[in-house]
Amino acid sequence: MTSVEQVAPTANNFLKTIIDEDLKSGKHSSIVTRFPPEPNGYLHIGHAKSICINFGLARDFGGRCHLRFDDTNPAKEELEYIDSIKESVLWLGFDWGEHLYFASDNFEQLYQWAVFLIKDGKAYVEDLNAEQIRAHRGTLTEPGTESPYRNRSVEENLDLFSRMRTGEFPDGTRVLRAKIDMASPNISLRDPVLYRILHTPHPHVGDAWKIYPMYDFAHGQTDAIEGITHSICTLEFESHKPLYEWFLDNLPVPSRPRQYEFARLNLTYTVMSKRKLQELVQLGTVSGWDDPRMPTLAGIKRRGYTPAAVRAFCEQIGVGRSDSWIDVSILEECVRTDLNESAPRTMAVLRPIKLVIDNYPADLTEELQAANHPQKPEMGSRTIYFNREIWIDAEDFMEVPSKGFHRLTVGGEVKLRAGYIVKCTGVVKDAQGAVVELHGEYDPASREGIHTADGRKVKGVIHWVSAAHAVTVEVRLFDRLFSDPNPDRGGVDYKQFLNAGSIETLSDCKIEATLAGANVETRYQFERMGYFRQDPKDSFPGKLVFNRIVTLRDAWITKK
RNA sequence: AGGGGUAUAGCCAAACGGUAAGGCAACGGCCUCUGACGCCGUCAUCUCUUGGUUCGAAUCCAGGUACCCCUGCCA
Numbered sequence: 001m002t003s004v005e006q007v008a009p010t011a012n013n014f015l016k017t018i019i020d021e022d023l024k025s026g027k028h029s030s031i032v033t034r035f036p037p038e039p040n041g042y043l044h045i046g047h048a049k050s051i052c053i054n055f056g057l058a059r060d061f062g063g064r065c066h067l068r069f070d071d072t073n074p075a076k077e078e079l080e081y082i083d084s085i086k087e088s089v090l091w092l093g094f095d096w097g098e099h100l101y102f103a104s105d106n107f108e109q110l111y112q113w114a115v116f117l118i119k120d121g122k123a124y125v126e127d128l129n130a131e132q133i134r135a136h137r138g139t140l141t142e143p144g145t146e147s148p149y150r151n152r153s154v155e156e157n158l159d160l161f162s163r164m165r166t167g168e169f170p171d172g173t174r175v176l177r178a179k180i181d182m183a184s185p186n187i188s189l190r191d192p193v194l195y196r197i198l199h200t201p202h203p204h205v206g207d208a209w210k211i212y213p214m215y216d217f218a219h220g221q222t223d224a225i226e227g228i229t230h231s232i233c234t235l236e237f238e239s240h241k242p243l244y245e246w247f248l249d250n251l252p253v254p255s256r257p258r259q260y261e262f263a264r265l266n267l268t269y270t271v272m273s274k275r276k277l278q279e280l281v282q283l284g285t286v287s288g289w290d291d292p293r294m295p296t297l298a299g300i301k302r303r304g305y306t307p308a309a310v311r312a313f314c315e316q317i318g319v320g321r322s323d324s325w326i327d328v329s330i331l332e333e334c335v336r337t338d339l340n341e342s343a344p345r346t347m348a349v350l351r352p353i354k355l356v357i358d359n360y361p362a363d364l365t366e367e368l369q370a371a372n373h374p375q376k377p378e379m380g381s382r383t384i385y386f387n388r389e390i391w392i393d394a395e396d397f398m399e400v401p402s403k404g405f406h407r408l409t410v411g412g413e414v415k416l417r418a419g420y421i422v423k424c425t426g427v428v429k430d431a432q433g434a435v436v437e438l439h440g441e442y443d444p445a446s447r448e449g450i451h452t453a454d455g456r457k458v459k460g461v462i463h464w465v466s467a468a469h470a471v472t473v474e475v476r477l478f479d480r481l482f483s484d485p486n487p488d489r490g491g492v493d494y495k496q497f498l499n500a501g502s503i504e505t506l507s508d509c510k511i512e513a514t515l516a517g518a519n520v521e522t523r524y525q526f527e528r529m530g531y532f533r534q535d536p537k538d539s540f541p542g543k544l545v546f547n548r549i550v551t552l553r554d555a556w557i558t559k560k
Numbered sequence: 561a562g563g564g565g566u567a568u569a570g571c572c573a574a575a576c577g578g579u580a581a582g583g584c585a586a587c588g589g590c591c592u593c594u595g596a597c598g599c600c601g602u603c604a605u606c607u608c609u610u611g612g613u614u615c616g617a618a619u620c621c622a623g624g625u626a627c628c629c630c631u632g633c634c635a
Contacts, residue, residue, distance in 0.1 A: 012574060038635050073634060130633055139631055141562045175633050185563040187631050196633040215635050239564055239630045263566085263628095316583060318573050322566050323628055330571080330584060340597060347594095375597070406595080415593055450593050461593045528594045556595040 013319040015053065015260060019061055019230060031063035031229045034101075035089065036219070038070045039081035039203065041274045042289045042296045043088045045310070045331070046265040052314035053262065054232055055094040066226055067096035071104045072218045074202035082203065088297040093307045099226075103218045104205045106225055110213045111165065113221060113251050114176055114194055118157045122250055123194060124150055125160040126177045133175075136182070137190055143183035144190045150179060164197055167210035171197050176211075180246065188243045192216055220244040224253035231257045234264040235321065265317070266325045269480040270295045271488045285498065286481070292535070292547050293481045293502055303478070304523055304533040304549035305331075309338040328480065335550045339523055339531045344372040344379060347417065347463040348526040348546075349510040350475055352391040354467060355438040357422060360388045365468070368447075370418040382514055386419050389467040391510045392438070396462045399427060399435060404556075406459035408438070413452065414460040417527060421446035421458055463527045470510035473544040476535070477504040509546075516544065523549060 022028045033054040037047065058065035067089060071077050089096070117123035126133065127149050138144030152160075161176055163169065176195040184190055194217040201207045223231045231244075238261045248256060271277065272295060280286045280294075289296050292303035300310065313334040317326050347370075366386040373379040396407040396414075408414045413423040420442040428437040443453060450458050484497035515524070523533040530551040539545040 017576090036635095040635080070635065076634075126633095133633075134631075137631060139562085142631095143561065144631090172633065183561080185561060187563080190631085193633055198633085212633095214633075219635090235565070236629055237635090241564090261565090268571095316572080318583090320566090320573070322573095324572060327571060327584085333584070336596090345594080374592085374594075404595095417593060419593095448593090458593090460595085463594075525594085525596085528596070530596095552594075552596050554595065 014321070015057060015230070015232065015262065015319055016060070018260065019057065022229070023061065028229045031058065031061050032066065032227050033058050033063065033230050033232060034066040034068045034223070034226065034228050036068045036070045036103075036233075037085050038073070038076070039078065039085060040073070040076040041081060041278070042298055043085055044272055044277070044294075044296045045267060045270075045300065046272050046295075047088075048092060048297060048310050049265045049314050049317070050232075050234070051089055051092055051094060052311055053319055055089075056315075057230070057232075063229075064099060065094070065096065066099040066101055066228070068101040068222065068226065069103065069204070070215065070219065070222075071102055071202065071204055072213050072215055074198060074200045074212060077203050079203045084298065088301075091297065091301055091307055092310060101222075101226060102204050103213075103222045104202060106218070106222055107205065107209055107213070109225065110218060110221060111211075114161065114213075114217070115158065116251060117178065117194075118161060118176075119154055120250070121154060121179065123157070123176055123178050124152050125157050125164070126175045126191075126193075127173075130172065133193075137187065138182070140187070146182050147177075147191070150191070161195075164195065164211050165209070167197075167199060169197055171199055173197065178217075178246070180243075186239055186242055188216070188240050189246070192243060216240055216243050217247065220247050220257065220259070221251065221253055223257040224248060224255045227255050228257040229255075231259045233259060233261055235261045235323075236264075237261060261321065262319050263321055263323055266323070267295065267331070268325055268327045268485040269482050269487070270328060271482070271494055273488065276488070276494060279495075280481075285495075290537075292476070293478050302536060302547070304531070304547055305335050306338050306342075306523070309335040312338065325486070332550050336531070336553065339525065339549065343523045343525040343531055345370075345374070345525045345527050346372075346382075346512050346515055347384070347465055348475070348512070348515075348529060348532070349391040349393050349463065349465050349470070350477075350506050350526075350529060351394040352465075352508060352510050353394040353397065353435070353438060355390050355392050355422070355424075355440055355464070357388050357390070357440050357442050358425065359441040362388050364388070365466075368418055382512075384418065384512055384514075385466040385469045386416075387466055387468055390416070390464045391467055391470055392416075392462055392464045396460075397424070397435070397438060407462055408460070413443075413458050414462050415446070415450045415458045416442075416464050417461050419447070419464065420444070421450070421452060463529070465510045465512055467510075469513045471513055471516045471544070473509050473511050473546060475506045475509040475532070475546045475548065477506065477548045478502060479504075511544075511546075517541075518544075525552075528552065 035051050035054045055065045136145050175193045177191045180189045182190050195211045198212050290298035290302045313331050367383050369381045370384050371381050401409040408424050410424050415421050422440045422442045424440045426439045427435045430436050479502045481502050482497045483499040487494040487497035520534045531549040532546045535545045535547050
C-alpha cells in the first residue's frame with residue numbers, strides 16, 4: 001500500500017452539515033441517533049436507507065446509534081417482527097451494541113408525564129367517540145371546535161385517567177388529549193390524542209397496560225430519555241414537529257433532542273407499502289416475505305444481494321429533502337460492482353444443447369485449468385474436464401446468425417473458454433425441425449489464446465461444461481416484480497402491473513462438478529450469465545437450486 | 561384560516577454572494593479467452609418562472625407556477 005490516503009468519497013449532505021455545526025459550536029460533544037422501527041412487519045429497502053443514515057452518521061462522527069422499537073400499538077406488533085428486524089439490521093452490518101431499547105420500557109414514565117400535563121391543566125380526558133372527535137377537528141381550511149369535555153377539573157381528569165389505566169372502561173370509550181389549540185392551522189396541534197384504551201396484550205410488556213400512548217406522545221420523550229441528539233425521520237413527520245417540541249417544552253424531560261427530516265426512498269418498478277407487500281404474500285403472488293423478488297431485506301438477502309452492496313447503494317443515492325425516484329438499476333449496479341470483486345468465476349449452462357466434437361477421441365478426458373478470477377490470480381484456479389461431448393448454451397448457437405452475432409453458427413468457429421477453438425460442422429434435428437444436437441471439430445493446437453492455426457482471431461468465446469462431468473441443477477432467474485416504473489401510483493390497482501415473467505425456473509441446468517459441494521453463502525459468477533448463489537431455503541445436496549442474483553451488464557442485448 | 565415542505569442535466573446530488581462538484585445513465589473510442597471487468601473522452605454559458613437588490617445571484621428580496629405531506633383512538 002502507498003501512503004496516499006483514500007479521500008472519503010462520502011458526499012456532503014444537509015444532516016452532516018448540521019451535525020458538523022453542532023459539534024463545532026459545542027452544542028453537542030458527541031451525537032446520538034436512533035433507528036426506531038415499529039415491530040409491525042418486515043423491513044424493506046426503504047428502511048435500509050434510514051438504517052444507513054442513522055448508523056452511518058453515528059459511525060462517521062464517532063457517536064452512537066440506538067435500535068429502538070417504537071412499540072406503542074400492540075394491536076399491530078409481534079415478537080416475530082422484533083426478531084426479524086434485529087436480524088436485518090445486523091445483516092446490514094450495523095450493531096447497536098448495548099443500546100437496544102423499547103418505547104414500551106418507558107410506559108410508566110410516559111404515564112407520569114401525562115399526569116404531569118393533567119395537573120398542569122394541559123391535558124384532559126375526552127368522552128367523545130372517534131367519530132365525534134373527527135367532526136370536532138375541523139378540516140384543512142376550517143378550524144376545529146372545542147370538546148364539551150375540554151374544561152373538566154384536574155381532579156376529574158386525574159380520576160378518569162387513572163381509571164382508564166386500571167381497565168375500567170372498554171376500548172374506544174375515552175382518550176386522553178392534550179389541550180393545545182383547536183384552531184391551529186396545523187392539525188396535529190388540535191388537541192391531539194395522547195392515550196387510547198386498548199385491552200390488548202403487548203409483545204414486549206405483556207398485559208401490564210390497558211392504555212397505550214400514541215406515537216406523538218412517546219417519540220420525542222423517548223428520544224429525550226435516551227439522550228438522542230439528532231432524531232432523524234422521514235418527511236411526512238414534518239408537520240408533527242411543532243407537537244414534538246410542544247411536549248419537550250411542557251414536560252420535565254432530561255434532554256433536548258431535535259427532529260430532522262429527509263425524503264424517503266422511492267424505487268422504480270417496486271411497491272414499498274407494507275399493506276401491498278403483505279397482499280402479495282397473502283395472494284401467493286410471491287412465496288413469502290423473503291421471496292427473492294421482494295424489496296424486503298429478507299428477500300434481498302435470500303436473493304443473494306450483499307450487505308456491502310446495499311450500503312453502497314444507500315451511500316450513492318444520498319440524502320435530501322426533495323421527493324426523488326431512484327431507478328432499481330442503480331441498486332443492481334451496486335450489487336454487480338461488489339460481486340465482480342469477490343465472486344469466483346465458474347461455468348454453467350442454463351439451456352443446454354449438446355455439442356459432439358467428432359474429431360476428439362471418445363475415450364479421452366483432459367484436465368484443464370481455469371482461472372477463478374480473470375484479474376485476480378491470487379484467487380487461484382480450478383480443474384475442469386474436457387471431452388468429446390460437452391454442453392453449450394442454446395442461446396450461443398444460431399443456425400442462421402443475425403447481424404452482429406459472433407457466437408457459434410454452422411461452419412463458424414468459436415473459442416470454448418479455457419479450452420479449444422471448435423468449429424460447428426453440422427446439426428441434428430428432430431421431426432419438427434428443431435436443432436437438438438450439434439456436431440463439430442476442434443483444433444488441438446488452440447488451447448492458448450483465441451487465434452486459429454492460420455492466425456485468425458475468433459470473435460466469440462463461449463462457456464461450456466463437459467457432459468460427462470456436469471451436475472444437473474435447478475436455476476431460478478428473476479426479473480422485476482412489476483413491469484411499470486411506478487406501480488404504486490394512485491388511481492389504479494398496482495396488481496395490474498405485475499410482471500408475469502418475474503420468475504423463470506430452469507430445471508435442467510448443467511454446472512461444473514466442483515460446484516456440487518458449494519457453500520450456500522458463496523456467490524459465483526456463472527461466466528457470461530450473471531451472479532448466482534444457492535437458495536438458502538430450497539437448495540439441498542442432491543437437489544441444488546441456484547438463484548440468479550443479478551445479470552451481467554450486456555451491451556449486446558442492449559444494442560439489440 | 562389553511563398550514564408545512566420541495567424545485568439544479570435522463571435519475572440522484574453538491575454549492576452557504578465570487579462565476580454550476582461528484583455518481584449513475586447515455587454516447588464515442590481503447591483493451592479483453594466473459595458482448596463482463598477496466599481505461600480514455602464527450603455530456604448544464606446555466607439552476608421552475610417573472611421581476612428586483614448587487615460590481616457580482618442557483619444562493620438575498622417580491623410575485624407567480626408545479627409537485628409532495630397534514631383532517632387515525634396508525635407509525
